[in-house]
Amino acid sequence: MKQTSRWAQIAHERYKKDRETGKPCYLLGIETSCDETSVAIIRDGKEILSNIISSQVDIHKRFGGVVPEVASRKHVEDITMITQQALEEAKLGLDDLSGVAVTAGPGLVGALLIGVSAAKTIAYAKGLPLFPVHHIAGHIYANRFVKEMEFPLLCLVVSGGHTELVYMKEHGSFEILGQTRDDAAGEAYDKVARSLSLPYPGGPHIDRLAHEGEATISLPRAWLEAGSYDFSFSGLKSAVLNVLHNAKQRGETIKPEDLAASFQEAVIEVLVEKAFRAVDQYGVKQLLLAGGVAANRGLRERLTARSKKEGVDLVIPPLSLCTDNAAMIAAAGYIQYQKGVFADLDLNANPGLPLS
Amino acid sequence: MRVLGIDTSNLVMSIAVVENNRLLGEYTTNLKKNHSIRLMPAISLLLEELGMGPEELQGVAVAGGPGSYTGIRIGLTTAKTMAWSLGIPLAGVSSLEAIAANASFAKAYICPLMDARRGQVYTALFNEENRLQPDRIRLLDEWLGELHPKGERVLFLGDDVRLHQEKIGQVLGDLALFGPAEWNLPRASFIARKGEKLIEEGQDAEIHSFAPQYLQLAEAEAKWLAEQKVLPK
Ligand SMILES: [Zn+2]
Numbered sequence: 001m002k003q004t005s006r007w008a009q010i011a012h013e014r015y016k017k018d019r020e021t022g023k024p025c026y027l028l029g030i031e032t033s034c035d036e037t038s039v040a041i042i043r044d045g046k047e048i049l050s051n052i053i054s055s056q057v058d059i060h061k062r063f064g065g066v067v068p069e070v071a072s073r074k075h076v077e078d079i080t081m082i083t084q085q086a087l088e089e090a091k092l093g094l095d096d097l098s099g100v101a102v103t104a105g106p107g108l109v110g111a112l113l114i115g116v117s118a119a120k121t122i123a124y125a126k127g128l129p130l131f132p133v134h135h136i137a138g139h140i141y142a143n144r145f146v147k148e149m150e151f152p153l154l155c156l157v158v159s160g161g162h163t164e165l166v167y168m169k170e171h172g173s174f175e176i177l178g179q180t181r182d183d184a185a186g187e188a189y190d191k192v193a194r195s196l197s198l199p200y201p202g203g204p205h206i207d208r209l210a211h212e213g214e215a216t217i218s219l220p221r222a223w224l225e226a227g228s229y230d231f232s233f234s235g236l237k238s239a240v241l242n243v244l245h246n247a248k249q250r251g252e253t254i255k256p257e258d259l260a261a262s263f264q265e266a267v268i269e270v271l272v273e274k275a276f277r278a279v280d281q282y283g284v285k286q287l288l289l290a291g292g293v294a295a296n297r298g299l300r301e302r303l304t305a306r307s308k309k310e311g312v313d314l315v316i317p318p319l320s321l322c323t324d325n326a327a328m329i330a331a332a333g334y335i336q337y338q339k340g341v342f343a344d345l346d347l348n349a350n351p352g353l354p355l356s
Numbered sequence: 357m358r359v360l361g362i363d364t365s366n367l368v369m370s371i372a373v374v375e376n377n378r379l380l381g382e383y384t385t386n387l388k389k390n391h392s393i394r395l396m397p398a399i400s401l402l403l404e405e406l407g408m409g410p411e412e413l414q415g416v417a418v419a420g421g422p423g424s425y426t427g428i429r430i431g432l433t434t435a436k437t438m439a440w441s442l443g444i445p446l447a448g449v450s451s452l453e454a455i456a457a458n459a460s461f462a463k464a465y466i467c468p469l470m471d472a473r474r475g476q477v478y479t480a481l482f483n484e485e486n487r488l489q490p491d492r493i494r495l496l497d498e499w500l501g502e503l504h505p506k507g508e509r510v511l512f513l514g515d516d517v518r519l520h521q522e523k524i525g526q527v528l529g530d531l532a533l534f535g536p537a538e539w540n541l542p543r544a545s546f547i548a549r550k551g552e553k554l555i556e557e558g559q560d561a562e563i564h565s566f567a568p569q570y571l572q573l574a575e576a577e578a579k580w581l582a583e584q585k586v587l588p589k
Binding site for chain 1: 390392393394395396397399400401403404409410411425426429430432433434436437438440441442563564565567568570
C-alpha cells in the first residue's frame, strides 16, 4: 500500500519526467497552521505566481485571540475556494502542477489537519508528489523571494509562537542555536498589548505606540547564562504588568507610548544582540529575519542599522511575506522537490513537529 | 454513476464505491485510530482493489455530521477537495441517517443516536419509510420522555447506545429495541448510494461553501467558543 501504490508510481513517474524534460516546476503550497487559510503557486522555487491569503483576524478579534475551533471551521469552509483562486490568479490548472507542498506542523492540530487533508487529496486525485513542510522552514524560505540564500547563514525567527536563532549550513539543513524558554516574543507583545487595552492583534499597535514614546521606564533584559542563545520573555512581560499595577496603586498614570517604547526596546535589544553574537561566532554570510514579528518596524530598523555598521548582509522579507502565507511553504517545499523527498498518503499533521 | 462514499464522523471509518445503485466495495473499521493518517491510504487501496483510478469517479458523497468535530472535518475536507479536484459533484448525507438506514425495513420507530456529552445526544427519528424528526442535539432525558408516550416500539441504533442502554430501558421498558452490532455502525455504502441519488436528482451540494453540520445550539455554541482557550498570534 505504501510506495507500491498506483498513486505513488504515477507521482514518481511524473516527477522523473518533469525533471528530465526540464519543465518549469509549478508547486502548489497550502498553509493552514493558524488563522490564515493560504494557497500559493510558485515557479521554480523563487517566483510567486499567486499567493492568496484569507485572514480570519476579524473573526477572532471578538475573542481577543485565536480560537482553535473557530479557526478549523473557517479553514474547511475556505480551502477549495482559496485553492481555486490561487490557480486562477496563476492562470494554471491542476494538471499543470508539479507537486503539492503543505505545512505539516507545528501549529494548531485541528487547523493543520485541514491543509494536510486537502493537500493529500489533491496529490492523490491528480497523481502529484506530496511535500510536507515545517512552518518555520517556510518562514525562513520567504527570504528566498528577496535574495538568493548564501550559506552558511543565520536566521532570526520571531513570531507569535516562535523565537529562534537558526543556523543553516546548506539548503534544507536547520540547526537551532537558541529558542525561547517560555513565551515567544510575539506572545509577549500580545500580552502587553492586552494589558494596555489595545485591540487584538496587539503587536502592530505596540510598534506604533513605541515610535511615539520614549524608552524611559527601566525594564529587565533576560540574557540568561553567558554564551546562551536562548531567550526568555515572561519576566519582561511580568515586569510590564507590575509597572502598570504599581502605578495604579499609587494613583499615577503611565504614558502608554513610553511603556510601549520601553518594552519594545527591551525585546529588540536582546534579539539584536544575540543575533549579532551568533553572526560573529558562526561567521555566517547572511543574516535573515523571518516570522510575523519581522513586520515590526522597530526591529527592522535596529537590525538594518546594526548590519550596516558591521557590514553584514541582512535580508528581510517584505511585510506581505512575513506573516503566514503559502508562498513561503511552497518555497521550502521546493527544496524537498529538488531532493526528491516525498511524503506518503499517511502524512499526518504534527502540532509539535521538530525543525531538524 | 460511480460514487465514492466517506464517513469519518465518529470512531468508524467507512469508505465505499457504488455504481448505479450497486455496491462495488466497502471498507469499514471501528477503531480508536487516527482518521487523518488512515483515510487517504484506505481510499487509495479500495480504488486500487477495484482497478480504478480516482479520475474514474463520477461523484463523491460524505457524512456531513453530526459527530466528532475533527472527524467530520477530515472526511468533509477530503470529500470536497476530491470533488473539486476531479470536477465531479458532491453530496452531503446525514451521519445519523446513515446509521438509521441499517434498519430500513424495521417495523418500529428507528432512533439513531450518538453521545454528545453532558447528558446530550445527537439524534433523529425515522420510521420504515420516512424521516420523522430532523437531526438535533437533545438532552437524552427529555428526548426519551417524548418518545415514551407514543406507545410504539423504538429501535435504538448507534455505537454509543450501549452507554445509555440502561437509562433507555428504564424509561421505555419493553418498547425499547436494540439492534445487532453491525447495525450500529454507519456504512459508507449507504452514504454513496444516497449520494448517487441526490446527485441524480440535482440535489448535490455547492462544493466551496459546503460545511459540516455541527448541530450545536447557537447560544451554547457561542458561549462555549468564548470559553475555549485563546491563543496569542
Ligand atoms: Zn507563522
